[in-house]
Amino acid sequence: MHIADGIIDARICLAAHAVSAAAIYFAGRKTPAEEIPKMGISGSALFVASLIHIPIAGTAIHPGLYGLAGIILGKRAFPVIYTVLLFQALIFQHGGLLTLGVNALNMGAGAFAAHLIWKQKYLPESIRAILAGLIGVVVPAAMMTLEFEWTGYGQGIRYVFSIYIVVAALEGLFTWIVVKFFRKVKSNILN
Amino acid sequence: MKHAFIDRYSHLQSPVHRLDARLKFILALLAIAVLVSEPPGKLMPFAFYGAIVLVVLILSRLPVRFFLKRLLILAPFFGMAALFYPLSYWLAGTGLGEDGMQKAVLVALSIFFKALLSVSFLILLISTVKFHDLLAGLRKLRMPKLIGILSALMYRYIFIFWDETLRTNMARNSRTPGNLKMNRFTVYGNQMAMIFLRSWERAHMVYNAMLSRGFDGEFLSFGQKETKRKDIVFGAVFVLLLAAIRVFGGL
Numbered sequence: 099m100h101i102a103d104g105i106i107d108a109r110i111c112l113a114a115h116a117v118s119a120a121a122i123y124f125a126g127r128k129t130p131a132e133e134i135p136k137m138g139i140s141g142s143a144l145f146v147a148s149l150i151h152i153p154i155a156g157t158a159i160h161p162g163l164y165g166l167a168g169i170i171l172g173k174r175a176f177p178v179i180y181t182v183l184l185f186q187a188l189i190f191q192h193g194g195l196l197t198l199g200v201n202a203l204n205m206g207a208g209a210f211a212a213h214l215i216w217k218q219k220y221l222p223e224s225i226r227a228i229l230a231g232l233i234g235v236v237v238p239a240a241m242m243t244l245e246f247e248w249t250g251y252g253q254g255i256r257y258v259f260s261i262y263i264v265v266a267a268l269e270g271l272f273t274w275i276v277v278k279f280f281r282k283v284k285s286n287i288l289n
Numbered sequence: 290m291k292h293a294f295i296d297r298y299s300h301l302q303s304p305v306h307r308l309d310a311r312l313k314f315i316l317a318l319l320a321i322a323v324l325v326s327e328p329p330g331k332l333m334p335f336a337f338y339g340a341i342v343l344v345v346l347i348l349s350r351l352p353v354r355f356f357l358k359r360l361l362i363l364a365p366f367f368g369m370a371a372l373f374y375p376l377s378y379w380l381a382g383t384g385l386g387e388d389g390m391q392k393a394v395l396v397a398l399s400i401f402f403k404a405l406l407s408v409s410f411l412i413l414l415i416s417t418v419k420f421h422d423l424l425a426g427l428r429k430l431r432m433p434k435l436i437g438i439l440s441a442l443m444y445r446y447i448f449i450f451w452d453e454t455l456r457t458n459m460a461r462n463s464r465t466p467g468n469l470k471m472n473r474f475t476v477y478g479n480q481m482a483m484i485f486l487r488s489w490e491r492a493h494m495v496y497n498a499m500l501s502r503g504f505d506g507e508f509l510s511f512g513q514k515e516t517k518r519k520d521i522v523f524g525a526v527f528v529l530l531l532a533a534i535r536v537f538g539g540l
Binding site: 104108149268 | 325379382400415422439440449478483
């Protein structure tokens with residue numbers, strides 16, 4: 099789901115960098131000192147989670163956990179996701195430096211949407227967790243589709259990205275399992 | 290435990306390794322920006338950018354095998370992104386015509402080479418600088434303070450997390466020998482949550498230890514060198530080459 103440098107139009111990348119800078123400012127301002135280790139831990143968890151591959155149907159997938167980041171960090175997920183993507187771009191070359199803003203906006207929007215869903219307390223927790231995990235993938239995939247179309251790709255790219263619906267369903271399931279474990283063992287993480 | 294996945298060859302001695310980390314980051318970003326801004330349809334400039342990559346690779350004394358292996362891992366993804374360009378028109382049922390298809394193939398090739406060369410510059414950057422020096426350099430380049438603190442914390446915490454991951458992998462494998470058939474997602478989900486919880490406590494202790502030693506959000510790096518004349522000369526030559534390729538490469 100990480101867009102590498104050279105694929106998306108450079109103007110979209112520059113605009114996304116500007117929006118990302120504003121998002122980092124608004125999401126990160128007035129961060130209490132005691133929140134910072136929590137953000138660092140969550141960032142490391144997201145980074146390491148991307149290294150764990152789950153064998154499935156002859157291939158392997160890795161969880162993105164952007165929905166979970168939205169659940170645990172709320173609006174502060176954006177600076178964390180930005181830092182994780184910077185690490186992934188530098189260390190593994192997953193994504194790029196010029197597309198860092200685009201990727202951060204995509205995943206950050208997914209995490210924010212997950213946060214909004216998680217706040218709907220009238221829904222059962224299992225439904226909220228599944229939907230948060232699911233939306234954490236669907237929103238970035240939809241934004242990627244738009245960015246590819248703006249770059250000049252044909253509308254057929256929508257069919258290609260529709261495959262992410264399957265990934266989103268698995269991510270929703272995975273998020274629910276993790277949330278259930280947290281609720282059982284250390285529920286204050288979810289508050 | 291060994292953590293060879295970060296800056297594996299940064300300890301080598303070469304003229305490129307000795308350059309200022311900030312300069313290398315700026316030059317890599319500039320090279321990527323310039324080559325991405327190349328108009329699609331002309332492939333010749335990419336040969337010149339490729340020549341720059343080759344020269345820097347030779348100067349850096351990085352193992353060619355390592356470099357090519359990294360490229361080979363990523364190349365299929367770039368190939369797919371390039372292939373989606375003509376495919377996206379075909380899937381939408383909007384015919385391109387013979388001329389249009391030829392143009393689409395050229396655009397697809399441009400996408401592929403841009404992605405491949407961009408990632409080459411990234412590999413050269415991360416393999417010729419110690420990761421903590423690069424982070425210190427980014428902080429000196431006025432990266433947002435919150436991102437600077439988070440990146441420094443993450444650089445410490447990912448080793449804790451990775452150690453926990455290796456331990457829990459061993460525990461999982463010893464309890465579930467062979468391939469997992471049932472409840473695969475539950476097992477992996479619980480493992481992920483367990484790693485998170487176990488690291489949570491330890492990471493808090495690390496942070497408290499940092500605070501008790503006077504951590505105030507600023508990180509010191511003794512590896513950061515001052516910019517020297519040879520850094521400036523290398524940077525100037527690199528920028529001139531990029532400019533020359535951008536202006537004259539497509540002629």
